[in-house]
Amino acid sequence: MREQRRGRVIAMSAGEVDAFLSKERTCRLATLGPEGPHVSPVWFTWTGGALWIYSLTRSQRWADLQRDPRVAAVIDGGEHYAELHGVEIEGVAAVVGPVPRTGDADPQTPELAEPERLMAGKYFGAADMTHDGRHAWLRITPAKITSWDFRKLATLPAG
Secondary structure, eight states, X not given: XXXXXXXXXXXXXXXXXXXXXXXXXXXXXXXXXXXXXXXXXXXXXXXXXXXXXXEESSSHHHHHHHHOOEEEEEEEEOSSGGGOEEEEEEEEEEEESOSSOOOOOOTTOGGGHHHHHHHHHHHHSOSSOOOOXXXXXXXXXXXXXXXXXXXXXXXXXXX
16 A cells, blocks of 8 residues: 655544544545546445445446446545544445345355444444345455544644
């Protein structure tokens, strides 16, 4: 994975990135369509060093990823300049499991157990995922992660 160069002073540690991505709820995912970039808000989970998206299979995002799996994602928070913090992920999306996901037991995709547990709890307050036969899983493996936390600026010596 490529290392973040600029803004090291305000970069989040790996633990801070994990904690931030575990609690935030909305990701803006950019894909490349035939006419150019397409950005859409999506729900996500972060586990095993990957971003997991439960995507509609009849969406522009899904069509774009079938042509070109490269993506960029931004997850951020804060309203005022001194509160801004976030993570940008550049990487490649891969389909994991059946398309669409029906919820039937699939012994070939045990790696979906943790993303599904996290998604069910985070967004639905449930122990198990409910599948509608219209979504499937995407795993985004980061090639580069850039983070920033402007709240750290308040702790720097004046100078």
